[in-house]
Amino acid sequence: xxxxxxxxxxxxxxxxxxxxxxxxxxxxxxxxxxxxxxxxxxxxxxxxxxxxxxxxxxxxxxxxxxxxxxxxxxxxxxxxxxxxxxxxxxxxxxxxxxxxxxxxxxxxxxxxxxxxxxxxxxxxxxxxxxxxxxxxxxxxxxxxxxxxxxxxxxxxxxxxxxxxxxxxxxxxxxxxxxxxxxxxxxxxxxxxxxxxxxxxxxxxxxxxxxxxxxxxxxxxxxxxxxxxxxxxxxxxxxxxxxxxxxxxxxxxxxx
Amino acid sequence: xxxxxxxxxxxxxxxxxxxxxxxxxxxxxxxxxxxxxxxxxxxxxxxxxxxxxxxxxxxxxxxxxxxxxxxxxxxxxxxxxxxxxxxxxxxxxxxxxxxxxxxxxxxxxxxxxxxxxxxxxxxxxxxxxxxxxxxxxxxxxxxxxxxxxxxxxxxxxxxxxxxxxxxxxxxxxxxxxxxxxxxxxxxxxxxxxxxxxxxxxxxxxxxxxxxxxxxxxxxxxxxxxxxxxxxxxxxxxxxxxxxxxxxxxxxxxxxxxxxxxxxxxxxxxxxxxxxxxxxxxxxxxxxxxxxxxxxxxxxxxxxxxxxxxxxxxxxxxxxxxxxxxxxxxxxxxxxxxxxxxxxxxxxxxxxxxx
Numbered sequence: 001x002x003x004x005x006x007x008x009x010x011x012x013x014x015x016x017x018x019x020x021x022x023x024x025x026x027x028x029x030x031x032x033x034x035x036x037x038x039x040x041x042x043x044x045x046x047x048x049x050x051x052x053x054x055x056x057x058x059x060x061x062x063x064x065x066x067x068x069x070x071x072x073x074x075x076x077x078x079x080x081x082x083x084x085x086x087x088x089x090x091x092x093x094x095x096x097x098x099x100x101x102x103x104x105x106x107x108x109x110x111x112x113x114x115x116x117x118x119x120x121x122x123x124x125x126x127x128x129x130x131x132x133x134x135x136x137x138x139x140x141x142x143x144x145x146x147x148x149x150x151x152x153x154x155x156x157x158x159x160x161x162x163x164x165x166x167x168x169x170x171x172x173x174x175x176x177x178x179x180x181x182x183x184x185x186x187x188x189x190x191x192x193x194x195x196x197x198x199x200x201x202x203x204x205x206x207x208x209x210x211x212x213x214x215x216x217x218x219x220x221x222x223x224x225x226x227x228x229x230x231x232x233x234x235x236x237x238x239x240x241x242x243x244x245x246x247x248x249x250x251x252x253x254x255x
Numbered sequence: 256x257x258x259x260x261x262x263x264x265x266x267x268x269x270x271x272x273x274x275x276x277x278x279x280x281x282x283x284x285x286x287x288x289x290x291x292x293x294x295x296x297x298x299x300x301x302x303x304x305x306x307x308x309x310x311x312x313x314x315x316x317x318x319x320x321x322x323x324x325x326x327x328x329x330x331x332x333x334x335x336x337x338x339x340x341x342x343x344x345x346x347x348x349x350x351x352x353x354x355x356x357x358x359x360x361x362x363x364x365x366x367x368x369x370x371x372x373x374x375x376x377x378x379x380x381x382x383x384x385x386x387x388x389x390x391x392x393x394x395x396x397x398x399x400x401x402x403x404x405x406x407x408x409x410x411x412x413x414x415x416x417x418x419x420x421x422x423x424x425x426x427x428x429x430x431x432x433x434x435x436x437x438x439x440x441x442x443x444x445x446x447x448x449x450x451x452x453x454x455x456x457x458x459x460x461x462x463x464x465x466x467x468x469x470x471x472x473x474x475x476x477x478x479x480x481x482x483x484x485x486x487x488x489x490x491x492x493x494x495x496x497x498x499x500x501x502x503x504x505x506x507x508x509x510x511x512x513x514x515x516x517x518x519x520x521x522x523x524x525x526x527x528x529x530x531x532x533x534x535x536x537x538x539x540x541x542x543x544x545x546x547x548x549x550x551x552x553x554x555x556x557x558x559x560x561x562x563x564x565x566x567x568x569x570x571x572x573x574x575x576x577x578x579x580x581x582x583x584x585x586x587x588x589x590x591x592x593x594x595x596x597x598x599x600x601x602x603x604x605x606x607x608x609x
Contacts, residue, residue, distance in 0.1 A: 054467075054468070073467070073472075075467050078467070078468055079470040083470070090462045090468075091461075091465070092457060092461035092462060092466075099457075102451070103454045103455060103458040103469065106451045106455045106458075106469075109451045113447060113450070116453075117450075118446070127450070169469075
């Protein structure tokens with residue numbers, strides 16, 4: 001029996017009169033890759049936003065590593081171990097690829113701004129450490145050769161991978177990926193599956209992801225949660241989901 | 256896959272050029288006119304102002320209009336500290352100065368530090384409510400604060416001597432003080448911008464949502480940027496007060512902020528070296544252009560000299576820069592020795608090719 005890493009229970013998000021997420025339960029165990037699927041507007045991204053603190057849930061709790069993190073500000077949740085990527089890429093376009101990753105390590109630095117200004121104390125050691133770690137992460141996602149390019153100039157697929165590297169730099173235990181392979185061609189998607197596997201297996205991270213590419217989702221996920229119009233309709237392994245009548249009716253369609 | 260770390264060559268070159276600058280200042284102090292020295296002092300003060308103003312506006316990307324207010328706070332703080340009790344008793348003719356301040360007297364460096372800290376304190380007070388919310392509130396609040404400071408300085412007669420201002424300040428600011436502090440400021444800010452704090456500020460500028468999701472406390476980073484800007488602007492205010500030796504509320508108008516905004520935008524918002532370059536060009540250029548207002552004879556045609564002509568030419572060149580380089584002279588790039596040598600090499604290759 002694996003340890004529960006994240007357990008979301010009874011999560012509700014209301015926008016005005018619209019119930020965007022209704023009574024959502026998700027459990028993620030350590031080392032699992034969990035998929036969140038459903039038609040457009042089903043509330044998948046909203047659920048991610050509620051988990052990472054970007055919006056406040058109207059009801060329900062988010063328990064992470066045994067601590068109730070509901071309603072925490074986003075930066076604290078990130079420091080506590082949940083980082084994410086965004087559906088619409090949000091990189092720091094004017095910073096270099098390397099800097100994009102190094103920024104995420106800001107929460108881990110020990111030196112104060114005074115030490116930085118004078119250049120004494122832990123400054124040099126911390127900077128060197130962050131730099132080395134960031135290069136390693138760029139190598140993991142295969143961007144080591146582009147370290148000094150500006151992030152905004154990278155091709156789309158690489159920007160997606162940079163977002164993943166940046167999310168990893170904080171040393172999270174749970175990674176949320178919002179449509180990571182959207183807009184990628186089949187080759188890029190195949191590459192990305194390898195990246196996810198290596199993050200999951202080699203680095204031991206749990207991952208939750210949203211995507212519409214069923215082949216990809218079925219391929220990498222251990223468990224899948226299906227939601228429709230904010231209401232959870234199914235939960236199970238990829239095999240069980242494909243066979244579920246409600247899911248087929250609401251989302252997958254008759255093959 | 257790591258490129259070599261910055262070489263000793265660059266550090267050496269920076270040291271050598273700082274040495275050359277100091278030598279030039281020594282030469283200027285001994286062999287040039289008071290007028291030139293005054294302009295050199297002004298340039299140093301404007302570099303301090305531009306570089307620190309750029310931290311909040313360009314690096315952290317929070318549009319702010321505070322410099323005239325912070326200059327005033329810094330100038331008054333340090334002036335009150337360096338004026339001797341007798342001098343204060345003599346110049347406060349409307350109402351005597353309030354007690355603890357009237358006896359306050361300390362040396363110039365202490366007064367500059369105090370100016371920095373007092374200004375930073377005001378910056379902190381403003382930052383705490385303003386940065387709780389997102390949006391352009393900082394610009395509105397700082398703009399208003401500038402006016403409030405103006406009114407307070409005119410009416411708080413027991414502290415500021417009201418509209419009469421403070422006169423007869425000791426002229427402590429010389430080339431060594433102004434340029435020494437200027438070099439120290441640039442050094443500190445360049446280091447800060449290249450540190451993790453500077454990267455976090457840029458991240459907040461580029462995308463605050465993403466920065467928050469990556470564990471950056473945007474509130475704290477913005478507050479840090481604004482408070483540091485305030486500190487250095489306060490010190491610059493102290494230097495300015497002891498350069499012109501007379502300060503009054505009417506000195507610190509919005510025009511100051513406006514000029515600085517022009518400087519950092521022309522230099523390239525977000526570029527420290529750009530701010531320095533533009534501060535030098537605009538401060539020195541403004542003085543240099545005075546000749547167009549003098550009567551002169553060109554090709555037999557006598558020109559009487561039109562007062563204000565300087566501003567016309569100045570504005571036209573600003574428009575020119577904005578057309579040719581919409582993101583400022585340096586854009587968001589910084590000067591590096593490597594780029595410098597690349598350009599030199601290219602120029603040389605070009606000449607040989609011909």
